[in-house]
Amino acid sequence: MDLLLAIENAVFDHAEFSIAYDSSILCTPAAVNFLDIMPGLSISGSNTVNLDGTWKKTTFILTGAVTIGSIQYESDAVFRLRLYPRAEGTVPISLWTSSSPRYPASYKTCDLVLRSGGQVIPYERKEWNDSVQLVTFTDKTSASVIYHYDLNLGTPISNGIIRITYADSSMEEFTASNHARGITIDSEYGGYFITVQPNAIEYAIVFPEYEDTVMNSISGGWSTTHIQPERMFFAREASEGFHGLRATSDDIVLTVDLMGIGADFGSSVYDAVLMTYEQGIVSKTYDFDYVNNDTIKMTISGGLEANPNYVLYVYKNGLIAGRTWFGASTYYPVTFTVKNQGGMVLPGATVTIPLWSMYGPANLEQVTDANGEALFELPGSEWGNYFNYYVVLAEHEDAVGNFQVIDAPVPVSVVMGPVRGLDMDDFAILASQWEMEYCQWNNDCNGADRNRDGTVDIKDLAIFVERWLKEMN
Structure with missing residues (x-):
């Protein structure tokens, strides 16, 4: 396997490159394993130290004046390092840490330090070369090699069972490697190597916590999948209201x-x-x-x-x-001040912030005090959380609007006008929306849901009649 080191935006005269590896799977790399070293660089030394278990770390010193540009895809590789396997297995290779897709921190197996005039200098990663690579060494050349990792934890899913179904409806399960049958389970890396089995019609990797992977055939190839646990739950306190x-x-x-x-x-x-x-x-x-x-x-x-x-x-x-x-979220005070068109404060107005949870309506309500104010505490965020509101007061037209909470207290000014009478156009809307439900998702059923309880029914008709008679008088 050839490893290419590619970076951008660097001018240096000294480089230290190290790679950690499982020596039971990889042979110790040496200077003769380097191919295509960038002109101006040469290897001036190396050192290998023992780590935990069978793991080792080899460091190479490269010297020479080099300038690497910043044009994506056009910068040459610093070098090509050929790695030789000792046995079947998986080797993680990465110079960078990455949160997407997530892997264990130990998969950052490579390090690079650049110096110029004795000073450590920064360098940039190539955008297409910045994630973990799982390198597979196997003699099962026709096998499908599949790695499974948890999407959020980044940990290998190691408790899968390979289940094979045959044409006669019989099934066979593998919980450990069977090299004679061309099956390898690399539990440490969530790897499953499956070779075609005679008369098999379906191959599956069965997981107790995740959705199974099912294949109708084995066509070779290599893939890495990040998946989430299959079962979900809802925490009530996190699913209501906000x-x-x-x-x-x-x-x-x-x-x-x-x-x-x-x-x-x-x-x-x-x-x-x-x-x-x-x-x-x-x-x-x-x-x-x-x-x-x-x-x-x-x-x-x-x-x-x-x-x-x-x-x-x-x-x-x-x-x-x-x-x-x-x-x-951090919560911030949101203060409503309600006045009429003449600027007088309006106590007794009901301010409602409509919310909906998986358990039903979870509206917030406050009534304005003698100063025409109603106070809420609402969650904010750096990009802003949006909220709708409506204000109701007898003899006044309902006021509706919205506001945004961006990590700071919010004042909301509301002006209410005199009540508007209803006419035949409003009656036509009421009739067309009669007995409609879930109006909170449809602009209060185009205004027919007068009390905003989510349904157009007799209570809305009563409000309509009251407003109709008021207009006629």
Whole structure:
């Protein structure tokens, strides 16, 4: 296997390149393994040290004055290093750390230090050469090689079972490598090498926590897949209202609803992993309490910082029982001031911020005080959270609008005009929307849902009649 080192925007006269590898799979590289070294560079030394187990690290020193430009795809490789295998297996190769797709930090197996005049200098990665590569060495040349990793954790999924179905409907399962049959399970790297089996009609990799991978045939090739656990759950507190949690340093209690999650609670072991896309796993401690066979409570000690992209895995007896995602936001005061067209404050007006959760309406309501003010606390974000509102007060036309919370307190000024009478055009809209439901998704059913409860019914007709008679008088 040939490894090419490609970088951009660098002027240097000294380079140190090191590679860590499993010496049970790779032979120790030497200076003679270098091909196509960039003109002006030469290898002036090397050193190999032992790491944990069978792992080693070899460092090469290259010297000579070199300038590398910044034109994407046109900069030549610094060198080509040929690696020779000692045995079947997988070798991760990476000079960079990457959060997408995510892999274990240990997969960053290469390091490069550049110097000019004795000073360490920066360099840039090539955009097309900045992720982990899993290099496979195998004599199963016709096998399909498939690697499976968890999308969020970046860890290899190592507990898959290779299941083969034959034309006579019989099945065979492999939980370990069988080299005589052309089957390899590389558990350390979530790798599954499958060679065509006589009379087989279907090949599958069966996972207890993830969706199975099913193939009708084996055509060779190599692939890496990042997948999510199959079962999802909803944490009630994160699914209502704002569909997120309040950022706080206080403990947070979540209600986890998932079929069978509480069964055999006393004899089961529970755990959780919380992560974000930016930083990976967040260090937290968790406590669990039984509610019923399909519901448990979990406490996150020390609360959560503001972040829109939390992913939570709940484990039961060592396996992922389910996953969910949510955000945590800092809340800010939002102050409504309601006045009439003459500038007088209007106490007693009902200010509603419509929200909808998986459990139904979750509207927020406040009534303006003697100063015509109503105060809410709402989640903000650096890019802004949008909210709609409507204000209702007798003898006044409803006021509607929206606002944005961008990590700061928000004042909202509302001006209400006198009530408008309803006419035949309004009656036609009411008739066309009669008994319609889920009006919150359709502009309050074009205005026919007068009380904004999601349905056009007799209560809206009563409001219509009151307004019609007022107009006629």
